[in-house]
Amino acid sequence: SDKLLEVKDLRTSFFTHLGEVKAIRGISFDVEKGESIGIVGESGSGKSVTSLSIMKLLLYPGKIVGGEILFNGEDLVNKTNKDMMAIRGNEIAMIFQDPMTSLNPVYTIGDQIAEAIIKHQKLSRKEAHERALEMLKLVNIPDPEKRIHNFPHEFSGGMRQRAMIAIALSCQPQLLIADEPTTALDVTIQAQILDLMKSLNAKLDTSTMLITHDLGVVADVCSRVVVMYGGLIMEKGSIRDIYYEPRHPYTMGLLKSIPKVASDEKQRLIPIPGTPPDLLNPPTGCPFYARCEYAMRICNTQQPPYFKSEDGKHESMCWLLHPDAPINEKYELLKG
Numbered sequence: 001s002d003k004l005l006e007v008k009d010l011r012t013s014f015f016t017h018l019g020e021v022k023a024i025r026g027i028s029f030d031v032e033k034g035e036s037i038g039i040v041g042e043s044g045s046g047k048s049v050t051s052l053s054i055m056k057l058l059l060y061p062g063k064i065v066g067g068e069i070l071f072n073g074e075d076l077v078n079k080t081n082k083d084m085m086a087i088r089g090n091e092i093a094m095i096f097q098d099p100m101t102s103l104n105p106v107y108t109i110g111d112q113i114a115e116a117i118i119k120h121q122k123l124s125r126k127e128a129h130e131r132a133l134e135m136l137k138l139v140n141i142p143d144p145e146k147r148i149h150n151f152p153h154e155f156s157g158g159m160r161q162r163a164m165i166a167i168a169l170s171c172q173p174q175l176l177i178a179d180e181p182t183t184a185l186d187v188t189i190q191a192q193i194l195d196l197m198k199s200l201n202a203k204l205d206t207s208t209m210l211i212t213h214d215l216g217v218v219a220d221v222c223s224r225v226v227v228m229y230g231g232l233i234m235e236k237g238s239i240r241d242i243y244y245e246p247r248h249p250y251t252m253g254l255l256k257s258i259p260k261v262a263s264d265e266k267q268r269l270i271p272i273p274g275t276p277p278d279l280l281n282p283p284t285g286c287p288f289y290a291r292c293e294y295a296m297r298i299c300n301t302q303q304p305p306y307f308k309s310e311d312g313k314h315e316s317m318c319w320l321l322h323p324d325a326p327i328n329e330k331y332e333l334l335k336g
């Protein structure tokens, strides 16, 4: 099949002293080979827990409690830590928001890329350094022959993130998970990093999972989007579906909070009022109920099923799409 990753009804909980926090409550999505997919949601939506579950990097008291994570058809849920160590960095690589915490301050950038290569590939130190230089060129680090000997503090924030991408891609992973890779960067640098990710994706045939709170950043990089809230997927579809024909009120709210002019950092965003649900006692109905301006009585008690578009590729978890739902004119207008 052309599916690289298939997440099926994944459930992940944190067993705290207060009780079970159900961070992911049954999510399903897939990533095709060479495809870039965006996972979007506010903090607490479960998007980072999703990536940590896939990498099997959940820390105690976190635990996958149900579902499957098929990577090339093999379920990662039952893999041992030893199996996962062979997969992590090699077949699935990850980059995070703050490259300074992932880079070691006492080693040069070149040594750190070479180290990542030697860990997974049988190359000599000299070959690994040559490859490290190629990687720095690939991620457009200026003057790479000189820069390879620099320490992380000698790199700017954007260059550090490029170095992290170089490390992540050095072993030619099939899947790159990028968790808020540009959030700490200013808007211009953010655009450059996203451009880089996009061109690398086209060049290397690596699938990408871009995790972000900002629906604005996925449009340029991804072909499909998964919108998460309260540990569930609210809506998923193509970029077109999500941006031009959103059907879920939460997605509509996220779209309203994207700044219109990308270069204007100071422009005030319109956040969705209210706070995400308490996942220690998750709502029985729609997780967005408390914040939804279209909420109906059923929304408070029954979790909506997914309503699909005709081609089945655009799915939305909202009662408004039920054929018997009362017509809400404002919603119909926004639905596009």
Ligand code: SF4
Residues within 6 Å of the ligand: 248, 249, 250, 286, 287, 288, 289, 290, 292, 293, 294, 295, 296, 299, 304, 317, 318, 319, 320
């Ligand atoms: Fe709003 Fe109800 Fe739809 Fe949830 S199911 S998003 S509460 S209308």
Ligand code: MG
Residues within 6 Å of the ligand: 047, 048, 179, 180
């Ligand atoms: Mg996060």
